[in-house]
Amino acid sequence: MQDIELQQIWKLYDEKLQEQLIFNRKNAAEITKLKVKSELASLRPIKIFTVMAGILWVFFLDLLLINIFPGGSMFLLISIGFIALVNNIAVGIYIYQLVLISVINISSPVVKTQKYLASLVNSTLWVxxxxxxxxxxxxxxxxxxxxxxxxxxxxWVIQGVITLSFAGLAIWLFINIRYENRDKRWFKFLFGNYEWTPIMKAKEMLVQIEEYEQE
Known part of the structure; x- marks a missing residue:
């Protein structure tokens, strides 16, 4: 009789323990989701500032290009034209990122949120x-x-060396700015902590949430 009672008590204790573990995992997942939301929200101010500053900058460049177009030199027109083009594209990407941040819903399935974050990472690299x-x-x-x-x-020799050096640097950076190089010192220096770090923290926490939900 005592053995049966002990088994029942142990079974009841085990069930209570399992319920508590499930409850703790759910709480941990919810807390982590709030942290993900906080990390992504921290990106919004810098993105908004970048978009506003970028719009003013490209407006100035476009206006300058229009004004100098009739009599500007070939070098000036090509240089300002390309700089304006690149910055217009960049502003468009930053606006796209703001939309991404706004549509991310931490209540959505983790896989869906991970896809949005992957788009945020890729667009950050590409811009x-x-x-x-x-x-x-x-x-x-x-x-x-x-x-x-x-x-x-x-x-012209000095000018050529300077221009080719900058061109080489631009090409090297274009090729090597990749997710695989995220731990390199130059990469961290280039991206800083304001835009890149919150995204990486959010990605890591999503992995934790996925583990909680799978347990």
């Missing part, structure tokens, strides 16, 4: 890659076509 392409054009906008035949050869 930086694209912006890097403008580097060499900042070394050519002041040049004049009339200098081609009359300029000092030493000047």
């Amino acid at each position: 930086t890659k694209i912006l890097m392409l403008q580097l060499p054009f900042w070394t050519t906008f002041f040049l004049s076509s009339s200098w081609l035949g009359t300029g000092n050869p030493i000047f």
Whole structure:
């Protein structure tokens, strides 16, 4: 009789323990979801500021390009034109990121949220890659076509070295700005902590939530 009672008590205790574990996992998952929401919310102010500053910047560049188009030099038109194009694309991507952040719902399935975060990661990488392409054009906008035949050869050698160096750097960054390099020191320096770190923290926490739900 005592054995049966002990077994019943143990079974009851085991059930209570399982219920408590399930309750704790659910609580942990909900708390982690709130942390994910907080990390993503921290991105919104910097994104909004970047979009507003970017719109003013591209408006200035577009206006400048329109004004100098009739009589501007070939170097100036090409340089400002490319810089304006790159920055217009960047502003569009930042607006897209703001939309992504707004539509992410932590109550949605983890897989769906992970897809949104993957899009956020990819767009963050691509906007930086694209912006890097403008580097060499900042070394050519002041040049004049009339200098081609009359300029000092030493000047053109120095100018060529500088422009090619910036072009090489831009191409190298465009190729190497990849998710696989996220732990490299130059990558961390380039991206800083304001835009990249919250996304990575959110990704890690989503993995934790997925583990809680699978247990």
